[in-house]
Each structure stands twice: as structure tokens, then as C-alpha cells.
Amino acid sequence: MNYTKPNGWFGATSLPQKSSNNTKDVFTAPNYTFLVDNPIMYSLPDTISFQVNNMRVHVAVYSPNKMITAAQIMPDLEPTARALDNFFGTLPVNQYNFLFYFADQSVPLPDVESGLSGYGALEHSYCSMYYLPEAPYSGYLKQLIRDVTSHEFLHILTPLTIHSKQIEDFNFVTPDMSQHLWMYEGLTEYFAHLIQLRSKLVTEDDFWKEMRNKIDETSRFDNFSFTEMSKRVVEKDFEKYYTSVYQEGALFGLCLDLLLLKESNGKAACAN
Ligand SMILES: [Zn+2]
Known part of the structure; x- marks a missing residue:
């Protein structure tokens, strides 16, 4: 799959990447099932990664008003990843992507009344995608992120x-x-x-x-x-x-x- 992107944007995903430059990415997937199990989040890059036992963890953040950064989330995600490692003994995957889309709260959620939208998260085999309200990173959001990220990962x-x-x-x-x-x-x-x-x-x-x-x-x-x-x-x-x-x-x-x-x-x- 070939993606043309605005200069400097980054596609955060667990899909294997064949090539990449400032304006074009090429990803590969062996079949449709694998493709739909691996979403891509495009934005200007704000990423961080760390190693927990046998697993490389990648974090990508999109926060339209720059309220939340990957570096801020990492101190909460790393202990969570270590807790998961404790629980599993050996982590079930060698790499995992946490993709965070923080939505500007001044923009109304589309179609709320029909129940078709809202904040939430979705699990995949090698990543999970989060759609959460953008707010200053403090107590409530920290615990929410710890709870939701362990939940989505455990869906493995x-x-x-x-x-x-x-x-x-x-x-x-x-x-x-x-x-x-x-x-x-x-x-x-x-x-x-x-x-x-x-x-x-x-x-x-x-x-x-x-x-x-x-x-x-x-x-x-x-x-x-x-x-x-x-x-x-x-x-x-x-x-x-x-x-x-x-x-x-x-x-x-x-x-x-x-x-x-x-x-x-x-x-x-x-x-x-
Ligand atoms: Zn769930």
C-alpha cells in the first residue's frame, strides 16, 4: 500500500514498512485480515519507544492543541507495560503500538445522539487505538490511561x-x-x-x-x-x-x- 502524505508527517502503525521518505510511505500486509488488524495513525510525529523484556513498545500521540505529549504519557505506560510483563511471564508479542488520538473538546463529537460516536478504544493484535478527550495531563487522565491501556492490551x-x-x-x-x-x-x-x-x-x-x-x-x-x-x-x-x-x-x-x-x-x- 502506497501512502502520499504531507511533508514530514509520520504514519504510526505495526504494519511492516517497505520504504519511507518525507512524502511517501509504502507498507505491506500479507492479507486483508492482517491489514484491518493494523490501523495507521498519520500526524506530525510525537513518538517515543521503550523496551520491556522481550517487547518493544511504541507510543504515538496526536494532540491538536499540544496539551499532551508522548513523553508525558510514557512514565505511566512503562509501569503498566511492566505490570503486563509480570502477569504474562513472557509478553505475547515482540512489538506493540499504543496510538493516541486526543480530540479537541471544543469540537462537538459527530453524531453523538445516534450513539454512533463517543470516546473509546479498540484493541488489535499488535496495537491499540485510543480516541480520548484532550485535556491537561493530570490525575484523572493518568489513571484513565493506565486502566484503558492495560484493558486493551489484555484483549490479546x-x-x-x-x-x-x-x-x-x-x-x-x-x-x-x-x-x-x-x-x-x-x-x-x-x-x-x-x-x-x-x-x-x-x-x-x-x-x-x-x-x-x-x-x-x-x-x-x-x-x-x-x-x-x-x-x-x-x-x-x-x-x-x-x-x-x-x-x-x-x-x-x-x-x-x-x-x-x-x-x-x-x-x-x-x-x-
Ligand atoms: Zn474491551
Whole structure:
């Protein structure tokens, strides 16, 4: 793929690069699946990279009003990457890109009312893309970035590695959802907090406060089946339950972990 770009722009991506000069980049991908799994973010370069065990981490930041820089984020990302390394033993990939697009908050989000847009992040096998509000880099944003980056990276476990056949052969035109959204999001969200506890990036108090909040949040929903909701989440009647995967879904992870701990006499749990 050939990209013509404004002079000096940089395409941050995990795609293999064949050649590059000031105005043109050539990237390669062996197939379509690999291509869509590797987005490219073009902007004037603000990048930084560091090594954690076997993995090279690249960070690219676009902040239209220059409020946030890659160098500012790095002190929060590096301990997170080390916590992930602790959790995995050996990191599952040799290189990983964190791509941050901070949106100018004075520009209204497009199409908010239809629910088709908003801030968020998306996981891929070798990178994750973040679309977050641009604000001075301080407490709230730091913790948000620690939580969201560990969450997106941990999606390498599920659904990127462990998933149903619907995800393996995902139909982008007519999505056929699997029954496991609660697992993909819930276990990932639980792990995102667990790894921070294990590496002492948060205290035990912080961890239980987070779990307590999730318990409180469950009261916003009436009773429903998580497997049915997972399967039918794109339907009007079920999309209202979607955010529960990050709350009660994470509590399923906690409960499964406690059960493993109990049944194995403390030998087989994640939370040892
Ligand atoms: Zn997620």
C-alpha cells in the first residue's frame, strides 16, 4: 500500500514498512485480515519507544492543541507495560503500538445522539487505538490511561486469542455476535485491575474500591441473561445492557478467580 502524505508527517502503525521518505510511505500486509488488524495513525510525529523484556513498545500521540505529549504519557505506560510483563511471564508479542488520538473538546463529537460516536478504544493484535478527550495531563487522565491501556492490551488474551468461531470468521457486513461478550470484556476488565494490584500500581484498598463500584453499578440494570445479551447486543432491546459487561462482567472474572482459588486449594487462581 502506497501512502502520499504531507511533508514530514509520520504514519504510526505495526504494519511492516517497505520504504519511507518525507512524502511517501509504502507498507505491506500479507492479507486483508492482517491489514484491518493494523490501523495507521498519520500526524506530525510525537513518538517515543521503550523496551520491556522481550517487547518493544511504541507510543504515538496526536494532540491538536499540544496539551499532551508522548513523553508525558510514557512514565505511566512503562509501569503498566511492566505490570503486563509480570502477569504474562513472557509478553505475547515482540512489538506493540499504543496510538493516541486526543480530540479537541471544543469540537462537538459527530453524531453523538445516534450513539454512533463517543470516546473509546479498540484493541488489535499488535496495537491499540485510543480516541480520548484532550485535556491537561493530570490525575484523572493518568489513571484513565493506565486502566484503558492495560484493558486493551489484555484483549490479546480474549477475544484476540480465545474466542468463538463467530469471531474467528467475523462477518463485517452482517455481524453474527457470539454468546461470550461478557467473557471478552468482563475477564479483560477484571485482569486490567488485577495486574495493577499485583504490580502494586494500585493499593489493595483501591482495587476493592473499584470492585465495590462495579457491584454498585450492577443495581442500574434489571435481571437479564449475559449470554443472550452477548448474542443480541446489536439489537435495540439489548444494547442498553452493553456497559454491564465492564461492571458485572468483571465481577464474573473475580468470582471465577475466587472459585479457582477455592477448588484448587490456592494453587490454580490468577489472584494469588
Ligand atoms: Zn474491551
